[in-house]
Ligand SMILES: [Zn+2]
Ligand SMILES: [Zn+2]
């Protein structure tokens with residue numbers, strides 16, 4: 001993100017990762033994180049709807065949200081006059097989102113590497129969202145999150161190298177606009193790195209901190225701690241936005257605040273579920289955990305919470321039947337039949 005001050009821009013970018021929803025799979029209470037994160041729709045992140053599919057690369061679909069064009073127009077016109085021709089302003093704006101895109105690919109590819117799912121990246125005015133669903137292990141989560149900012153770290157010497165070559169070739173004098181653009185891209189990359197590393201959940205820095213705490217405190221309490229830290233951080237950010245009278249920073253602050261609140265609710269739900277009695281007759285085919293007893297699933301159709309296993313994957317309120325049921329412990333969706341032990345021996349073992 002560019003913090004508004006640096007280089008006189010007034011736009012900001014948040015890198016956010018969101019768990020993807022596959023098909024008719026249910027949404028879980030408190031937007032249970034299938035990526036340790038939150039559901040897109042409910043917290044104002046872009047979805048495929050209203051987005052244009054640009055391309056497919058390495059099995060990842062890239063979407064661009066329509067609102068990007070409006071904000072791009074505003075952002076570019078704000079910077080008019082900094083170059084000899086507005087074409088350079090357009091290039092600068094595209095470079096900004098090029099860096100965001102590389103960052104998101106870093107998340108997506110790292111997530112795949114550790115065995116998670118990542119098939120979609122959406123660009124929108126506040127930045128990029130990589131829909132990643134890493135395995136529910138702190139190490140896998142840590143790598144999936146850290147790989148994004150690492151891309152910006154790698155870009156550092158790359159951009160410096162290009163600048164050096166340009167100055168050696170004397171292009172700074174002959175092509176002042178290109179040189180100016182390169183400098184701007186350098187600052188953009190730096191600002192994105194610093195902003196995303198702030199330890200404010202759900203920014204990358206906050207999520208890295210969460211993954212590290214997960215090793216010590218466990219999945220639920222690590223989330224609880226970082227959301228509380230996040231509230232303090234976001235209060236500072238909103239204060240800064242007010243002082244700087246930056247609408248963009250205010251919007252980003254509100255966005256972070258909403259997600260922090262959601263994260264806190266998730267953590268509370270996780271702790272509640274961890275303490276609940278379990279349906280001993282069912283076991284997740286992936287992680288072998290028994291699902292908790294209680295209304296921990298939300299019907300995607302009527303929004304009523306219900307106990308997926310007590311109701312055998314049919315909503316008691318609207319009779320919507322679920323093809324797959326998400327595991328609250330590992331996030332993996334499986335058909336309800338797959339949750340029943342295949343062999344009686346195995347059941348005896350788990351009892
Ligand atoms: Zn990121
Ligand atoms: Zn329902």
Ligand SMILES: [Zn+2]
Nearest residue numbers: 284287327330
């Ligand atoms: Zn599981």
